Amino acid sequence: ASDAPWWTSATVYQIYPRSFADSDGDGMGDLGGIIARLDHLERLGVDVVWLSPIYRSPQDDNGYDISDYERIDPAFGAEEQLDALIAGLHERGIKLVMDLVVNHTSDEHEWFLESRSSRDNPKRDWYWWRDQPTDWVSFFSGSTWEFDQATGQYYLHLFSRKQPDLNWENPQVREAVYAMMRRWLDRGVDGFRMDVINLISKVVPLQDAHGDLFAQTFNGPRIHEFLHEMHREVFAGREAQLITVGEMPGSTIEQARLYTDPARAEVDMIFQFEHVDLDSGPLGKWDLRPLHLPRLKACLARWQEGLAEVGWNSLYWDNHDQPRAVSRFGDDDPEWRERSAKTLATVLHLHRGTPYVYQGEELGMTNVAFGSLDDIRDIESINYYAEAVRDGADPADVLRSIRAKGRDNARTPVQWDAGPQAGFTTGEPWIAVNPNFTEINAAAQVDDPDSVFAHYARLIALRHDDATVALGEFRLLLPDHETVWAFIRTRGDDQLLVLANLSREAVELTVADLADVGGPGSWLGAEVISATATDGGMPRAPRFESTRLD
Ligand code: TEU
Numbered sequence: 080a081s082d083a084p085w086w087t088s089a090t091v092y093q094i095y096p097r098s099f100a101d102s103d104g105d106g107m108g109d110l111g112g113i114i115a116r117l118d119h120l121e122r123l124g125v126d127v128v129w130l131s132p133i134y135r136s137p138q139d140d141n142g143y144d145i146s147d148y149e150r151i152d153p154a155f156g157a158e159e160q161l162d163a164l165i166a167g168l169h170e171r172g173i174k175l176v177m178d179l180v181v182n183h184t185s186d187e188h189e190w191f192l193e194s195r196s197s198r199d200n201p202k203r204d205w206y207w208w209r210d211q212p213t214d215w216v217s218f219f220s221g222s223t224w225e226f227d228q229a230t231g232q233y234y235l236h237l238f239s240r241k242q243p244d245l246n247w248e249n250p251q252v253r254e255a256v257y258a259m260m261r262r263w264l265d266r267g268v269d270g271f272r273m274d275v276i277n278l279i280s281k282v283v284p285l286q287d288a289h290g291d292l293f294a295q296t297f298n299g300p301r302i303h304e305f306l307h308e309m310h311r312e313v314f315a316g317r318e319a320q321l322i323t324v325g326e327m328p329g330s331t332i333e334q335a336r337l338y339t340d341p342a343r344a345e346v347d348m349i350f351q352f353e354h355v356d357l358d359s360g361p362l363g364k365w366d367l368r369p370l371h372l373p374r375l376k377a378c379l380a381r382w383q384e385g386l387a388e389v390g391w392n393s394l395y396w397d398n399h400d401q402p403r404a405v406s407r408f409g410d411d412d413p414e415w416r417e418r419s420a421k422t423l424a425t426v427l428h429l430h431r432g433t434p435y436v437y438q439g440e441e442l443g444m445t446n447v448a449f450g451s452l453d454d455i456r457d458i459e460s461i462n463y464y465a466e467a468v469r470d471g472a473d474p475a476d477v478l479r480s481i482r483a484k485g486r487d488n489a490r491t492p493v494q495w496d497a498g499p500q501a502g503f504t505t506g507e508p509w510i511a512v513n514p515n516f517t518e519i520n521a522a523a524q525v526d527d528p529d530s531v532f533a534h535y536a537r538l539i540a541l542r543h544d545d546a547t548v549a550l551g552e553f554r555l556l557l558p559d560h561e562t563v564w565a566f567i568r569t570r571g572d573d574q575l576l577v578l579a580n581l582s583r584e585a586v587e588l589t590v591a592d593l594a595d596v597g598g599p600g601s602w603l604g605a606e607v608i609s610a611t612a613t614d615g616g617m618p619r620a621p622r623f624e625s626t627r628l629d
């Protein structure tokens with residue numbers, strides 16, 4: 080279809096390696112496990128794999144604290160296994176995108192070890208050192224400044240104290256990062272997912288935020304300059320076969336148009352966070368807030384409209400930082416879970432943008448009813464629990480918030496079969512398998528045409544084959560309906576009507592409800608469409624009984 084970039088009809092699959100598949104029985108996922116499961120990805124039909132970090136790391140933030148950008152952590156396997164993975168993916172026509180985490184390194188990275196060794200070390204200015212801290216608060220609780228005894232100064236870390244922020248104002252830092260990126264492309268990878276890349280430009284001189292860290296370091300003053308320079312230094316000349324996606328917490332639609340406008344040569348698409356912040360109250364993600372469907376529908380529709388002419392959307396429900404969508408946005412009651420998971424998939428994948436499928440989402444995996452803090456592994460949740468309980472919160476309330484929104488919900492092992500440890504490992508997994516693996520696993524689904532897995536595969540194939548799905552204009556219908564998600568995609572004279580019922584009750588819709596579809600002489604004709612609780616029926620053959628008005 081047209082001269083649209085290849086990724087406008089592609090789907091990306093995210094692998095969180097420590098929880099995907101373990102090949103050596105140490106209880107942690109590894110490259111051998113991924114290589115052994117490539118047929119699963121090929122059957123699903125995905126075009127790209129985004130691989131979360133497998134680099135050398137102390138694992139303080141599960142690999143998002145990197146101590147060597149160009150060597151594989153032995154916990155994930157040997158160097159040559161990565162080359163085998165690249166070859167294995169490429170021979171199946173699947174591209175590989177690596178996770179680029181360059182807002183910060185690990186405090187065990189050699190750059191930081193040199194930087195902290197003395198005030199006049201040549202790499203001192205590769206990080207942010209100050210005599211006095213600002214009032215900034217870390218994503219992982221506490222101050223963003225850690226006092227370093229050796230040289231009597233503080234260093235900046237927006238995340239954990241073992242994740243010192245790189246100083247992107249320093250051209251030597253930028254050059255070192257670009258050189259590393261070029262070497263990864265030369266090794267055969269096909270692009271990057273850029274971790275919190277819109278935080279690399281800080282307002283300088285650094286100053287107190289008075290509670291608004293956003294203004295000091297989100298989408299900072301030089302962010303577009305840095306991204307354009309990266310594009311020129313790393314991607315120019317080979318961008319046609321690559322894909323780049325920037326993780327941009329707190330980005331607005333206006334910012335996203337600038338980041339993803341092809342004419343500006345910055346990134347291809349971004350992960351924005353507006354829809355995954357809707358169920359957070361004013362105190363943040365742990366402050367649970369009910370979400371009504373019209374707000375979710377309106378949010379995605381705003382982004383469809385905002386990037387319709389310029390730029391491109393990524394489409395996601397799940398990733399390694401978010402709770403599982405079927406529990407969060409859908410209905411994970413055993414009787415309804417599969418239909419709900421399929422319906423959420425149908426709605427998301429038929430929007431305009433590049434869909435991302437997070438490992439296990441294609442199986443309809445759910446959140447976990449964590450029993451106690453002993454079941455939790457994530458530094459973000461552990462720090463939050465300690466801080467909240469210290470500040471007087473009821474531990475039961477804190478645990479309820481962690482059960483609803485904790486990142487460990489997405490990090491339990493992928494459920495491959497109903498055997499021991501769900502076929503994830505022959506050892507003791509680093510985090511417990513969700514007990515519902517006996518009902519929810521790949522073995523029970525990959526050969527079942529009515530499974531969640533098969534539904535995802537059909538949606539991915541539809542995007543390959545149908546230019547209206549990939550490129551058609553989007554228009555939301557019935558914006559105020561509390562349980563139906565209706566929209567229409569238009570490309571030339573082709574129209575695709577999507578009707579999804581996100582409830583347990585059957586819904587009657589009349590043409591009058593949809594009257595503004597297609598204008599006068601609506602092609603729907605006088606039909607009453609009784610949409611039952613969809614089991615995710617494919618739009619080309621909607622599972623709706625339609626009866627003519629007599
Ligand atoms: O996440 C950045 C980010 O915005 C997260 O802090 C997110 O807002 C939070 O986890 C939601 O609860 C990236 C990575 O995806 C995350 O895994 C890392 O912990 C973080 O950056 C630091 O590298």
